[in-house]
Amino acid sequence: MKIRGIEVDPNDFFAQTKRFRVYLGNSDKDGPVILKVAKTFDDNDVLNEDAATFTRLAANSQEIDEYETSLGGGNRSRFDLLFASLLSTFVEASQGDRRINVYRVPDTKLSKLLPLSKLKADYEIDARSCVWMIGRILKFYILFEKDKMDGKETVARYPDFYPEDFLIGPERHRVIYYNYSGGEDDSIADGHIKAIAKFFLEWIVVNDEAEQRLYNLLKDFSEHGRSEFYDAHSNLYALASELWGRGVYYPFTYRVRGTIAWQKQKEEEK
């Protein structure tokens, strides 16, 4: 069926939560897009909050980009690559006045992305492979600190960390926040950094001394947190640079869980 120039199969949703479904569609104007559709009129609220979150992210990212551009030089942070771009949000009368949010994913193909939760469920990774994922997630959260740093808010409000909310493109090291699950905490970054670290600690496999040092840093994050995401981000990349050098591309290194070869290896490791 077609809704406002977007072709979408109503029987084939990509994901769902209690209050909305996620579809992949194709827009006449914008190409492949993600649609979130509220399940009922009363569920419109959660997509209002979702749209508000992405609007805030885009505004903060644009402000940083404008500032960096004004400084000259080519080195821009490109925070806009870290989250889906909200193209439109509307209440669709033909769908019972349910809200629909439409997103485009920056700079990569939708077909090459997997939810972070699914990636963890299906693949085992070495510790070094998690650096760019954690780094980008921490960088993403820095966007929520911006208004506090500018003195416009007295607290920063961070959405809770849910791995389902992030899409990962392993090939191009893409981490894209595409969903706001709700839950905001206006405390310091501490609790969120601990949650992120714990998630990865349960996932990664340590193969050598360098990876062990990385593991130790994540353990420290998980036990003591950090007061700001910026600090955690700096600590992570300072260690990674020391261990493996700056800006060195490391391919996503994994083993598929559940295969015979994986099981054999697990037994040998015991």
Next chain:
Amino acid sequence: MGDTTFSKSDYLKTREDLGITDDRGVTAMAELEARESGMLNPIVDPAINPIRRSMIRLVAENKHWVAKLGCPMDIEVSCDTTASMQDEVDNQMRVLPDMYEAIAKVLQGYDPQLCLGIFGDCVDDFVLCRPQYEMEAPKIVRYLNVMAPQRGGGGNGGEDPQYSMLARAYLTDAYTNNIGLKGYHFIITDEPCHHDISERQIRRIFGENIFDNELKEMKGAIKSIYGIVSDLKSKVHAFALIVDGHYHSDEAYESYCNLYGRKSVIRIDSTEMLPTIISAIIGLTEGTVEITELKERFGDDMDSELIKQLSNIEIGAQMKLRHAMKRPVPKAGDIFAKKGDLWPIQPGELSEDEEAEETVADIIKYL
């Protein structure tokens, strides 16, 4: 009368008729008269016929009454006019046509009715000026012209808009509330809000007999400001617009976040932006403007900082109320059996009874 709306030509003509040739000092004469007489002009004195009304306007046609302009939407703006905000009535007069036009664009199908008032401090001679809800330029220009901003404030760390909140909560008869919708109420200020609500001040502002009449239920049992704000929010989508960059702007912002909740407080650079901000807020709340459309609809006025703040309000709040109504919102052309009816005649109910005739009693009396 039941089908005329604001027009810029009427606005300009009324300004000319009243001798308002400058954008400054619009209320100079009224302020002088208030000082000398010790009284406000009756059309803005909250003590004169304290109830303010926003009614559906019906025109007698054939044997019935027709809503030529649709459902009224009451919009009250209560502006601080102390100290650094003292020229706000001048600003409001100047931006009035833009304000009405911007609001009408996001309220298509509605009859916007404006109550543009001002407030000061209890230490001033007059705490509140509050006119009737009006739709036509001559009446709005006239009531702005007779406001008496006190320009003082007392330097006591806050002002007293809580009486404006009380007035909207308990001294307003709005059609929107009667059918299950809410109107709009905006406080514009750069100072924190005082929390005191006293019987003495209520009598002073709204008349000595107020507790014997319109506020009978409140006699001896005046609610706290939190109770009043709660009742206010049951009747209107309430917002506080804080003018940034003034001495107490940060405290003002925190004060209203505490009273209204962070989602209902917006920081603005200047009151020049009122037409844009107010119409954007109304549009987002009504669902006629989406957050992704703000830049396109409102242009350069809509910078990223403002977009961030506006994305934080309760978007679509009026849509939820419309959705919950048992009947659709009355629209232009709907036919009512008689004046005073809440709902239009449903299809098939048209009767051949007595002729509808407008009488003097049908016209809301105000001075």
